[in-house]
Amino acid sequence: MPRPTGNVRLKAARVAAGFNSQQDLADALxxxxxxMGIRGLSIGVxxxxxxxxxxxxxxxxxxxRVLSHLLGQSMEALGFTPPWGSGGSQQTGHSRRTLDASDAAGQRRVTLPRRLGAASQPSTAGVDFQAVTRSHRRLYCSVTPTQLHPAVVAHATLGCVLLPETMDSTRRTVAAALAETYLLAGRIEFFDLREPSRANGTLLLALQAAGEADDSLLGSAILAHMxxxxxxxxxxxGALERMTAARTYARRAPASxxxxxxxxxVEAECETRSGNTRTALNLIGHAEDLLAAGNDHSSQDWMDWFSPARLAAFKGNTQMIAGHLLQARESLLHALASMTPAEDKQRSVIYGxxxxxxxASGNPEQACGYAEQALDQLAITWYATGMDRVREVRRALTSHQHERCVRDLDDRLYDWATTLSALGR
Known part of the structure; x- marks a missing residue:
């Protein structure tokens, strides 16, 4: 596999900011x-x-000034080395690149050098680091997010230490596993902790690590999450700019x-939230055709967040928002019946x-029944997205709030355990 060339830090930041070409960035700068009031500054491609x-x-x-302000990162984070050196430990004759990111413990500084001296880690380091990454990925299905997240962040910090001490295929393995680790951390921050700004920064780190690994499909997956x-x-x-970049990266490698x-x-979900349910349903129909036809490329082992059942769940949500209630009920029940035990975390969303x-169909008792099943699932595997769905349902039941079933739901929704979990996670 050829090593990636160029300043992957700046490239990743450019793409993440929605500038898909160098000309786009030059014009924006x-x-x-x-x-910014800087007169006479013209930056060309x-x-x-x-x-x-x-x-x-x-x-x-x-x-x-313009680069840092527009892209929201320091010059070192964007892949530039100052003439006076980057500080920290020395690597004679080799440049270092520094990225800043915050974690639960505060501010941390991680270093992802682009060039290396001699490797000090054995060739097994990549496989060993990758094994922990895979374990964290599996634990996401069952471990409380607030407990898993610090471990994932600490593992990413270790990866940043290992990266400058490895070379060639071992380095690429570490970089790819580091990208996966940051991707998992970003997923937890966005879907479980409801911290989108923090997730965006973490996913940018993931994209930069994927650039170090020269892994286009992993880069595509990260951009789609962004x-x-x-x-x-x-x-x-903003969503379509990132999806355009994600599809561009996907074309560079065999994609399943x-x-x-x-x-x-993903694009259908974004269109749905913008009110374009017809476009979203067309995208979902295309996705169904792709799954039915298949191709000769196998799926990546890190892609454990999607299945035909998940697609049916996407479809049911869009149909529900579009007002196609009969079809939505059918799609959601099919998704629920098709999910494997490894996908239990997603069940709270489907119940919601x-x-x-x-x-919406005027059946408050059935609505409360499904909402309570969602709460049962959330008690086993917490998922902020699932709780959001339950709260949306409760708001939709305001006109029925004096009925016994709604009061029973309130007793569940606002008991000590659920309230503290929702406010404290």
Whole structure:
């Protein structure tokens, strides 16, 4: 596998910010300079190309200000080494790249050097580090997010220590596992802890690590997860920019039908939240066709968050929001029946959507029944997204709040354990 060339830090930050070409970034920097009151600064694509080269020159002060302000990172985090050196431990004749990210314990500094001296770790280091990454991935299905997240972040910190001490295939293995680890941390922050800004920063670290590994499919998966951040707040343009980048990366490597179908499902979710349910249903239909046809490429082992049952759940949610209640009920029941025990965490979301279908259909007792089943599942495997669904159903039942079934649901929803879990996780 060839080593990635160029300043992958700046490339990753550019793509994550929605600038899919060097020309796009050059134009945005020139406009942003004017907005910042820096007159006469014009940045061309040739300059951006130099900055994204293997040995990027240290930018002029005004360029530094605009780059850092537009992309939201320090110059070192963007892959530049100051003429006076980057500080920290020395690596004679080799440059270092520093990234900043925050974790539950506060601020930490991690270093992902692009060039290496001699390797000090054995060739087994990559496999050993990867094994823990895989274990964390499996534990996500059953371990409380607030308990798993610190372990995942600590593992990522270890990966940043190992990376400069490995070379060649071992380095690529560590980098890919580090990208997976940051991806898992970002998923927990977004879906379980409801911290989208923090998740976006973590996913950027994941994208940069995937660049170190030169793993296009992993990069595509990370970019698609990054699309959820604007997509969740109905920022359609922001979500589509990241989905365009994700699909571009997916074309650079053999992608399984399952992976391509998942990209459709992610974009459908973003379209649904922007109110474009017809577009979303068309995307889901295309995903179903992809899964039915299949292809010769096997799925990546790290892609454990998608299946035909999950696609049916996506479909049911979109149908419900579109007002197609009969079809939504059918899709959601099919998803529920098709899920494996390893997907139990997702059941709270499906129960919540079924409750929403019944609430919209004027069936408060059935709605409360499904909502209580969601709470039963949440007591086993907490999932903030599932609790969000239950609370949305309760709001939809306001006109029935004096009925016994709704009061019983309130007793469950606001008991000590559920309230403290919802507020404290």
């Amino acid at each position: 020139t406009r942003h300079a004017k907005d 040739r300059q951006v190309r130099r900055w994204e080269s293997d040995n990027p020159p240290w930018p002029q002060p005004d360029c530094q 699309a959820f951040v604007p997509g969740w707040v109905a920022d359609r343009d 039908a399952e992976f391509l179908a998942w990209l459709d499902a 959507d079924l409750a929403a279908v019944e609430a």
